[in-house]
Amino acid sequence: MGITFHLAWRNLWRNRRRTWLTAGAIAFSTILLVAWVPLQFGAYDIMINASLNVFPGHAQIQRPGYQDKPKIRNSINNAEALAKQLRGSDQYQGVSVRAQGFALLSSGSRSYGAQVVGVEPEFEGNTSSIPGLIKQGRWLSSIDAQEIVIGSTLARNLKLEVGDEVTLLGGGKDGSVAAAIFPVVGIFKSGSNDLDRFFAEIPLRTFQNTFSMGASAHTITIVAKSVEEQPQLLDALNDAIKGRNDVVVVGWEQLVPGLKEGIQIDKVSGFIFLGILIAVVVFSILNTFLMSVLERIREFGLMLALGLKPRRIAGLMMLESTLLTLLGLTIGIFIGSLLVYWAHVEGFAYPGLEDLAEQYNLPGLSRIYPQLKLINFLIGPIFIFIATSIVAWIPILRIRKLEPVEAMRTI
Amino acid sequence: MSTVTLKKVCKTFGEGELAVHALKDVDLEIKAGGFLCLSGPSGSGKSTLLNMVGGLDRPTSGEITVADKRIDLMSKSELAEIRLHNIGFIFQAYNLIPVLTARENVEFVMQLQGIPTEERHQKSTNILREVGLEGLEDRKPLELSGGQQQRVAVARALVSEPALILADEPTANLDSTNAENLMNLLRHLNDDHKITFLISTHDKLVMSHARRLLKLHDGQIIDDIQQR
């Protein structure tokens, strides 16, 4: 093995320029993949987190059927008690109770329809980023305060400023008219067009009184420590509601339909693109491997004449091409990791990205941070290694059929 | 008049203790129409001297004049021009362009010179006939024998009507009959066209055809013999 390795390494440097160019091609594609895949997955993480953290949360406990038909009478009882029990277990980052209904908001001569949400001011910040996104005024003060915060576009359409009053008109749970007047204490800007245009939040108790809900609510929203722990989260929640058949657990994939499929499409198309790119690189370096065999046919003839087995020569050549591939991969992984590290520290920004993200209701996607998982770093290099090994070994297989005299005659 | 003049030409390869002095203070004058043969053992400086005169290599010091021009002072492009118009080359082997036919090889230099198609064709036909290759014009080098290849090379060197033809071991890859034929051809061209020949060799046959024989040893001319 020692001598073979030595020979292979020496051979590699017989044609320095070609070796460097080939290693460079491999390194180039490796850099691209090592930097690309973590960024791609990082972007998905940010997309998922941004869409979930702004309001829907990682999972919700609802009445069965509420997700499809979010009607005010599809409420759940003892929601606050259940939420308290969940908070006691300490394994969730946030648990909050909400009630939701549709209402017409009016100010002066303006009226707009909006989604009005009753929230627990104390806990809502753990499951939604809206309390932290108040651009003017302040967040709701207590669970029974008579006040409202509204989205920035809605405020503009209603010509409302902090301190103005807004009239709310909707239908209560019992069919009665829900009407109230609240002062606007805060205006939020989430970066999601839908939320900023159609959302208003009031304290839970105030909601329950206005909409004749009694003590009931519609959802318990839960945010886990990480969105990756979705299966464990669903298991734990299903455990917690065992014995109650009036509620179900709904995961984020159903709460935000399309997000997961959208990511899936993007992943598939992204991988197809990278796959073809690898194919271009592979064909681009195939010539190196082809020539390194062809130009040495005479030398192989000599080795055969000296009594070396064809298998041994083929093995030598395979070792040589593997060393070359590994050289390229090492350089590529090194530089690629540096790029990923830089993106990890600085964030990857692209001009126009934030504007676009807003249009797709993906708040906060101004900078992409890579997802630092070992598999993301290795998946690209592994594919490149397999692809280059296949093309490198095709010409080598010819060596096995080589006849010494014939080979030595080749120029 | 002189076609080639060398004054105190030195050529050193490498530096310091490893330096090899290929030529040491060589002075030489070659008259127009001469047929000069350089002989000497391997490493005596024959090829180096030939390459210097052909502008393929530069002297470390000294002056070289070809056709009244100081070629040691010229740029690469100027040297290319001198070779194109004033000097023809014949090498020992493999000196034809493999992808071109015999005729195309001969016309190559004329094409570089920008000679019109008609004239080119006329000249290449004549020259190939003169070197005895009539009927083989459209063969590629690999389809010709060694002697025939060398004749194509001679035709090519000749066709641009150079004042000087340099030949490096022209017979090295030929059998004795072919070598004799080639030397007769070169002598005949020297007689008829007054072209100056400078030939390096260690082939006795070639030396016997020379009008002037130079013997080199360790980069110095040790003998200068006029023959016939």
Add this chain to the structure above:
Amino acid sequence: MDPNIAHPQAGTGGGDAYHMMIKTLPLLSALGWRNLWRRPKRTFVILFAITLGVWFMIVSAGMMIGIIEQQVRDMIFNLTGHAQVHHPDYRDDPAIEHSMLLPSKKLQAVLNSAEVKQWSSRVRLPAVVMSERESRGVMLVGIEPLREQGLSFIGEPVVAGRALQSIDDNGIVIGRRMAEKLETQIGKRIVVMAQDKHGEVADRGFRIVGLYQAELEATETGYIFTGLSTAQKLLGMSEISEISLITENRDEIDSLVARLSAAEPQLATQSWTELEPLMVTALEVYDNFMIIWYLIIFAAMAFGLINTMLMSVFERTREIGLFQALGMRPSFIVIQVMIETLMLLLIGITLGNLAGWFTIDVIFADGIDLTQFARGLDAFQMSSIMTFQLEARDIVTINIMVIALGLLASLYPAAKAARYIPIEAITRT
């Protein structure tokens, strides 16, 4: 043949060298072409790499342009049009007091000019729609049904029931998914509430006569349609909210917008690029991204191209030395290698373009059906049939870029070849 005749000498001027270069081009081309086929296998491999790369550039460009074009068309068809005329404050605050008068004679004259394919007036104001069970906030749009044909999606046939027939039609057409949300259906009545001209809340019951379908859920749940006059009657207004129009060419709309503005200077006339600035940003982002993407693919090809040319030049060291000995200038050797590269590039590009054309116009002529991913596509505002589209501009960009950068890449092996010292080149075996 007289050896004493002086021959034209070296370095007689740049013009001469240029002249010579032109004269020797056929020779250099013949040499390049024959050299390519000395090692056919190697040539085929690099040709395949170039072809694959160019094909990939063209197909990915076709895909991206197809997606973007679809989005732009959907956006234009989604009640935007190529240009709109409004009360100057309507865009910022789409309220009833920001309505505009019916188009004046002057404005009509411009709107009826030949380059406008279709135009229509609309009432478009926020409202609340209520079924027996649910309420939603929507935009109530009063339309001139016949004039919407070819202008927006509501001019297309509906999926259930009937379309609106006249400006007096007092039926209402809502989105398919809106009907689901409201738990209602064709034939049922819904109540529409909106603020009228006097600031009072006006309401009235409508019978649902048709359901329309749109690519995006947001569209289907965002708009309800009735006749223009019916909407005006409900809101006690004689004005309209907007005029929308489309022309033959959306990219050459500036002069029309200028003339419309001139006809009614007190109104705001805006082209689609001003109405949807985010779409324009998206177009720019995609354009930049595509250039980067082309460069990445090119770089992948370039390594192979440089390496192949280097090998080819290295193999011919002796020959190149011979060229130099025969009096070929170094610059001609550079040109020879570049011609050889150019031939490779031209063949590869031709094949790549053909393959790209075949993929886009033959294999995927009808687009790719992605209906099974519809929900995911909805999140990216994409249509469920992905169609490819190519624009001459992008094909030209790709081809010119590959040739220019390819030749640039060949300079390295070419310079290497030109720097061979003839003597070393010849003596090397």
